[in-house]
Amino acid sequence: MSNAEIVQGHYSASDAGNLDGMLAPFAADIEWTEAAGFPLAGTYVGPQAIAEGVFIRLQQDWADFTVEVDEVLDAGDTVVGIGTYSGTNRVTGKPFAARFTHIWRLEGGQVVRFEQVVDSSLVVAAME
Template sequence: MSDSPNTALVRRLYDSGMAPEVTAEIISPDLVWDITPGFPHSGVYHGWDSVGRDFFGRMMPDFESFSAGAEEFFADDENHVFVYGNYHAITKSGEKADVRFIHLWTVRDGKLVHLRQAADSHVLQQALNG
């Protein structure tokens, strides 16, 4: 079975590793980025510029590497795509963490407009705290 257009759009983001040319094309500038409490720099961010500056800009200095590996994609009839996967992280101190996540994306007019994230924040916090 082939991907729905919405699933294909979301899959493209993960397959690209969030490449800037892909994010510029498929993420809405007014994206709402909702990160679960307990996760580093959790909160709700408004706009892709804020996500880059205020979320990733504050979080990434704590890591040597951090990536999201998507494993399964599920779409509904309400323009949502659910993604199950794992974050793979190595902290600046060399601690490794594999953290389960689920992302709920909302698609509107061919753009990603909302992310709700839930993740096993405890595992990541343990790695950060050595």
């Protein structure tokens, strides 16, 4: 399986709401960085920290939170996902749509680092 296929598998699991499938390709010490300014900004280490600090929180805070991937670019040990996040804030009822780029780093068939780049201002505006 190529690295791009591994990342695409994560996105497919996300679409299906399959948390275990989303975490499956992660190394035990994966470093997952949410962009500065994003509501969940910071670096999370390990699959459990990512599940609790990012994936579960997104579902708690946003109705119909969606990750729509337009393109997955294969650059060997680096894979780039490009797409759009969308959802509706559960507190304010305001929707948002924001473009993202995900930078995935893989070693030995496992994701070891992830970095999110997103227009955080659009997400924050839906929270106000």
